[in-house]
Amino acid sequence: MxxxxxxxxxxxxxxxxxxxxxxxxxxxxKWNKQKFAKIIKTTHGINLYRDVNLQKRVVKVHFKKGVKLNVKELEYSRASDFTTFGAKRYYVKGGYVTGNADFVRVIKLK
Incomplete structure (x- = not known):
């Protein structure tokens, strides 16, 4: 086993x-390693947050449209809550940003 x-x-x-x-x-x-985003580009203005649930905003950090960000890790909000689905979040330098396809676009995969 x-x-x-x-x-x-x-x-x-x-x-x-x-x-x-x-x-x-x-x-x-799926038992093989899945690919995920390495570099993303904002399609709208987005904010940076300290927590994965996007509740604690990092003050004075706002990414304008067209900014490229290096992704360190992929996480989901509400990871310990099994009654709801979590939303995709990207961990970048300094905190978390949304993984919503309406706000960010994947430029390069790992």
Whole structure:
């Protein structure tokens, strides 16, 4: 058995690097490494936030339309709330920005 797979009764789950569990159902999970944005470009003005839920705005930091940003990490809001879907967020230098396709466009993939 793979070290990151755990059986619980009739259910098999996969343990993520952050300690959380997801399903190991082959129909629902892709086992290869997924590509995500490395560089994004703003299509509208957006703000920078200190938290992934975009509640604590970094004061006096606003990116105008056309600014290119290097993405360090991809995260989702409300990661621990399993009753709702989280929104995509990009972690850039200094904080988080929205991952909404109406406000940013992916320039380069990792």
């Amino acid at each position: 793979h070290q990151n797979l755990v059986k619980y009764h009739a259910t098999t789950r996969y343990i993520l690097s952050n300690g959380r569990y997801i399903t190991a159902n082959k129909k629902l999970v």
